[in-house]
Amino acid sequence: MSFDVPDPSDALLERDESMLVLDELLTRVRSTSVGQLVLVRGEAGVGKTALIRRFCEAQRDRVRILWGGCQPVRTPRPLGPLIDIAEATGGELEQLVGLAATPHAVATQLLRELRSRGPSVLVLEDLHWADEATLDVLIVLAARIDSAPALVLASYRDDELDRAEQLRLVLGDLVSRPRRLKVESLSETAVVELAQSYGVDGHELHRRTAGNPFFVSEVLAAGGAEIPETVRDAVLARAARLPGRARRLLDVAAVVPGQIDMWLLEALAGELVDELEECLASGMLSARATHVAFRHELARLAIEEAIAPNRRIVLQRRALGVLVDRGGEDPDLARLAYHAEAAGDVQSVLRWAPLAGEHAASSGAHREAAAQYARAVRFADGLSLQGRAELLQRRADECYTTDQFAAAIEAQEAALDLQRSLGSTLGEGDALRSLSRLLRFVGRTSDAQAAAVEAVGMLERLPPGHELAIAYGNLSHLCMNREDAGGARAWGTRALELAERLDDDEALVYALTNIGVVDFLAGAAEGTVELERALTLAQRHGFEEHAGRSFVSLVLWPLRHRMFAVADRYLVAGLEYCSERGLDTWRLYLIACRARLELDLGRWSEAADSASLVLRDPRSAPVPRGWALAVLGLVRARRGDPGASDPLDAARTLVQSTGELQCIAPVAAARAEAAWLRGEDAIVDEETESALELALHRRSAWVVSELAYWRWRAGMSDAHLPGVAATPYGLSLTGEWARAAELWTQIGCPYEAALALADGDDQPALRQAIDDLHGLGARPAAAIVARRLRERGVRGLPRGPRPQTRHNPAGLTARELEVLACLTEGLRNAQIAQRLVVSEKTVDHHVSAVLRKLDVRSRGEAGAAALRLGLTQHAGEPEAKRSLGFEPSLENESRRQRA
Amino acid sequence: MSRYVVQRTFPEGLQIPVADGGAELCRGVVERNAEDGVTWICSFVSEDRTRTFCVYDAPTPEAIRRTAARNELPVDEITRVSVLDPYFYA
Numbered sequence: 001m002s003f004d005v006p007d008p009s010d011a012l013l014e015r016d017e018s019m020l021v022l023d024e025l026l027t028r029v030r031s032t033s034v035g036q037l038v039l040v041r042g043e044a045g046v047g048k049t050a051l052i053r054r055f056c057e058a059q060r061d062r063v064r065i066l067w068g069g070c071q072p073v074r075t076p077r078p079l080g081p082l083i084d085i086a087e088a089t090g091g092e093l094e095q096l097v098g099l100a101a102t103p104h105a106v107a108t109q110l111l112r113e114l115r116s117r118g119p120s121v122l123v124l125e126d127l128h129w130a131d132e133a134t135l136d137v138l139i140v141l142a143a144r145i146d147s148a149p150a151l152v153l154a155s156y157r158d159d160e161l162d163r164a165e166q167l168r169l170v171l172g173d174l175v176s177r178p179r180r181l182k183v184e185s186l187s188e189t190a191v192v193e194l195a196q197s198y199g200v201d202g203h204e205l206h207r208r209t210a211g212n213p214f215f216v217s218e219v220l221a222a223g224g225a226e227i228p229e230t231v232r233d234a235v236l237a238r239a240a241r242l243p244g245r246a247r248r249l250l251d252v253a254a255v256v257p258g259q260i261d262m263w264l265l266e267a268l269a270g271e272l273v274d275e276l277e278e279c280l281a282s283g284m285l286s287a288r289a290t291h292v293a294f295r296h297e298l299a300r301l302a303i304e305e306a307i308a309p310n311r312r313i314v315l316q317r318r319a320l321g322v323l324v325d326r327g328g329e330d331p332d333l334a335r336l337a338y339h340a341e342a343a344g345d346v347q348s349v350l351r352w353a354p355l356a357g358e359h360a361a362s363s364g365a366h367r368e369a370a371a372q373y374a375r376a377v378r379f380a381d382g383l384s385l386q387g388r389a390e391l392l393q394r395r396a397d398e399c400y401t402t403d404q405f406a407a408a409i410e411a412q413e414a415a416l417d418l419q420r421s422l423g424s425t426l427g428e429g430d431a432l433r434s435l436s437r438l439l440r441f442v443g444r445t446s447d448a449q450a451a452a453v454e455a456v457g458m459l460e461r462l463p464p465g466h467e468l469a470i471a472y473g474n475l476s477h478l479c480m481n482r483e484d485a486g487g488a489r490a491w492g493t494r495a496l497e498l499a500e501r502l503d504d505d506e507a508l509v510y511a512l513t514n515i516g517v518v519d520f521l522a523g524a525a526e527g528t529v530e531l532e533r534a535l536t537l538a539q540r541h542g543f544e545e546h547a548g549r550s551f552v553s554l555v556l557w558p559l560r561h562r563m564f565a566v567a568d569r570y571l572v573a574g575l576e577y578c579s580e581r582g583l584d585t586w587r588l589y590l591i592a593c594r595a596r597l598e599l600d601l602g603r604w605s606e607a608a609d610s611a612s613l614v615l616r617d618p619r620s621a622p623v624p625r626g627w628a629l630a631v632l633g634l635v636r637a638r639r640g641d642p643g644a645s646d647p648l649d650a651a652r653t654l655v656q657s658t659g660e661l662q663c664i665a666p667v668a669a670a671r672a673e674a675a676w677l678r679g680e681d682a683i684v685d686e687e688t689e690s691a692l693e694l695a696l697h698r699r700s701a702w703v704v705s706e707l708a709y710w711r712w713r714a715g716m717s718d719a720h721l722p723g724v725a726a727t728p729y730g731l732s733l734t735g736e737w738a739r740a741a742e743l744w745t746q747i748g749c750p751y752e753a754a755l756a757l758a759d760g761d762d763q764p765a766l767r768q769a770i771d772d773l774h775g776l777g778a779r780p781a782a783a784i785v786a787r788r789l790r791e792r793g794v795r796g797l798p799r800g801p802r803p804q805t806r807h808n809p810a811g812l813t814a815r816e817l818e819v820l821a822c823l824t825e826g827l828r829n830a831q832i833a834q835r836l837v838v839s840e841k842t843v844d845h846h847v848s849a850v851l852r853k854l855d856v857r858s859r860g861e862a863g864a865a866a867l868r869l870g871l872t873q874h875a876g877e878p879e880a881k882r883s884l885g886f887e888p889s890l891e892n893e894s895r896r897q898r899a
Numbered sequence: 900m901s902r903y904v905v906q907r908t909f910p911e912g913l914q915i916p917v918a919d920g921g922a923e924l925c926r927g928v929v930e931r932n933a934e935d936g937v938t939w940i941c942s943f944v945s946e947d948r949t950r951t952f953c954v955y956d957a958p959t960p961e962a963i964r965r966t967a968a969r970n971e972l973p974v975d976e977i978t979r980v981s982v983l984d985p986y987f988y989a
Contacts, residue, residue, distance in 0.1 A: 605968070608961040641960035642903070642979035779976070
């Protein structure tokens with residue numbers, strides 16, 4: 001059954017250019033079999049769908065079209081658009097989607113499906129409404145689309161990104177650079193042309209509608225000389241022209257968001273369904289093979305909002321009844337929960353919302369799960385205390401997983417109150433333990449400790465069980481975060497013993513992670529082995545939350561010891577793991593760690609990008625937020641850019657109350673460095689004093705030496721500090737600047753190496769330091785070193801990058817240009833060393849600098865970049881294509897594409 | 900949104916064709932800036948064309964650097980500024 005009826009607005013004006021772009025992209029996909037993601041954006045009603053539909057219709061005979069749309073409800077069904085697509089493809093993808101598989105598995109199968117056939121156009125429509133699992137599929141798809149012959153068109157409203165927070169974050173973090181296509185409003189000329197045959201003042205129409213095609217077409221279709229004030233008025237005016245019965249059918253259809261299956265409309269409308277022809281002819285509804293839909297969601301909303309409240313509830317109840325009766329083996333739980341709430345049917349909300357929550361959580365759509373539980377809680381007043389407590393607990397857990405801590409604590413405290421009223425010692429003890437964990441995350445460390453102790457006290461009154469083992473683990477965790485090794489081991493051992501006695505794998509993994517961290521920090525010979533064991537166990541048993549935390553531990557603590565290869569390895573694997581499973585909290589921690597890693601490696605632009613990603617979500621947890629603020633502040637301070645103190649001040653406020661060295665130290669060190677760069681040596685003492693004391697207390701050689709280093713730079717001399725000599729900072733403190741610089745270079749920290757060199761007592765070292773600092777864009781530090789040289793009577797120092805570096809946009813030094821020329825010839829380091837008569841280590845240093853300045857990851861790319869920028873005359877394809885830096889990985893691979 | 904002055908140095912002198920090419924060049928810059936929410940207000944060019952002082956509205960200094968890299972423009976120094984109007988008190 002198809003009722004496609006032409007509509008005045010079906011004429012697509014001013015879209016030729018966009019169609020041409022899409023045509024070209026598809027042609028390229030077809031000829032190369034390399035896929036492409038296109039983000040099609042524009043305001044509501046601007047005609048994104050119309051454009052994509054027209055394009056698909058024109059291509060229908062040549063390629064396969066797969067279409068998946070997101071539903072306009074607040075908590076949509078997980079993987080909604082993928083379910084549409086799977087229905088069309090059938091086969092394994094359909095089976096997989098039916099099984100509530102992880103987004104990663106779905107995306108992988110989708111890619112396989114796309115590869116198995118000729119070229120396809122894959123449409124993901126209205127992503128501003130997408131659930132979390134669908135966005136996770138998009139992330140994987142974006143990263144690997146070049147392996148499948150498909151043009152992926154992903155559309156979203158860019159005027160609603162404030163509300164579609166998850167989409168905004170995902171778009172900001174897409175690893176490959178997608179093509180962007182903005183669908184613009186109509187020009188005045190176009191509106192005037194359209195209005196002409198309707199006798200409407202086109203100029204006034206353009207002014208009123210701002211050229212929004214949907215608004216324009218509604219006004220024109222409504223007829224009449226008056227131009228309505230709003231889209232809503234225009235829609236209602238147009239609908240008012242329908243005869244009474246047809247107008248009532250419109251109301252019936254409006255209570256179902258998105259597409260309405262024909263069987264559903266027939267069941268809902270009864271005899272009114274006869275009026276469908278009328279509604280289609282008027283253009284208010286449009287029909288496809290098995291369903292009808294409003295021409296636009298804006299129209300449906302306008303109609304739905306205009307229905308009298310009591311009638312709306314009657315219609316919603318009817319919709320719910322029809323959907324429940326229809327049943328089926330795989331009902332759309334999110335849809336049932338939506339209609340249950342819209343119908344104000346308490347029992348049905350309590351029946352469907354928790355089920356929808358469970359289903360969403362199992363698909364990795366934890367945000368939707370949290371929202372479904374919130375929905376159930378709103379209707380839970382009549383439920384038993386136990387029932388309410390359970391719902392609140394699930395809500396708290398899902399909010400915790402998705403980095404919504406304020407909401408998590410609110411739900412957790414309510415659950416705790418209910419457990420108290422119930423008089424359940426077990427329930428109260430366990431809720432207290434959960435609350436303790438949440439409080440620690442928002443920096444309320446002492447409240448967290450009190451709750452943790454109380455929880456253990458309560459649970460110890462009962463026969464020992466899982467809850468007690470976890471509560472011991474929680475105390476161990478709190479000690480570990482304070483870097484209280486003794487406490488963490490003591491409580492961890494208790495947890496471990498009980499876990500083994502109970503054969504409780506979760507408690508075991510939890511305790512192992514805590515002990516693993518303190519052992520690592522104490523310099524245990526086995527390094528990260530314990531932590532790796534905990535991670536493997538967590539993954540084997542499917543304890544996703546614990547696995548996420550293990551990944552963070554394997555990145556965060558090695559980073560403090562400047563073990564970048566280890567950190568990089570687990571960062572890449574951890575980000576993939578957490579993204580796939582919707583573990584937003586740990587994902588955010590990892591991105592904050594990535595910012596620090598990039599900063600330390602001298603990749604400041606990337607560091608600032610990663611930090612901004614963490615900061616963009618205003619609700620993000622204080623700990624990663626503090627780290628990200630410190631990184632952003634440092635990038636600005638080191639570049640001499642304005643606005644460095646804003647993030648550094650915010651960071652200090654955030655971490656002050658935590659009492660945790662892991663939060664306090666990076667902020668104190670960043671503030672000290674920024675003060676030194678500003679020439680305010682006098683405040684460095686104050687900035688670092690308490691952090692240094694804490695670090696000494698915790699025996700953290702790296703933190704002690706870093707803080708002592710900035711104090712020394714600011715002219716202070718601390719008494720001998722234990723353990724410091726082992727780090728390159730310590731070498732600087734004892735005057736061994738050359739060894740310090742060498743060590744930093746080996747580790748991979750160019751900025752620290754240059755600063756170490758700047759302590760040199762010979763002019764060449766200082767001049768090299770200035771060059772390297774300019775190369776990094778570290779203007780203020782370069783100026784400080786230059787001043788030092790001038791004080792020694794040296795004249796004629798460059799005030800900026802040396803003139804010869806300005807001839808090339810990448811700012812390479814003369815020596816680096818020579819090395820680059822060798823690279824384009826395909827020479828290996830040993831050969832380059834021979835030719836330039838320098839050591840291989842020096843060549844390695846220069847190669848790293850060249851790659852960093854050209855923002856490329858491999859020697860091959862450096863050659864290509866050199867040719868593009870006209871930096872060398874030596875052509876020829878280099879033979880060596882060794883990736884420099886750390887293990888090659890998907891992340892690095894895609895970062896390169898982004899660059 | 901803050902206002903910034905960006906100092907740039909062009910050792911070989913800034914070359915912008917006066918004809919169509921120049922308009923296209925500027926339009927390209929403006930479009931690439933828009934992706935990061937950066938608005939180029941205007942620029943002052945030294946007589947020898949080796950230095951420019953460019954006025955921008957931008958969300959962050961990082962956005963200015965990102966667009967500069969995309970437009971292959973050098974950045975010497977970024978300063979956050981506010982307007983002082985000599986006739987404000989008149």
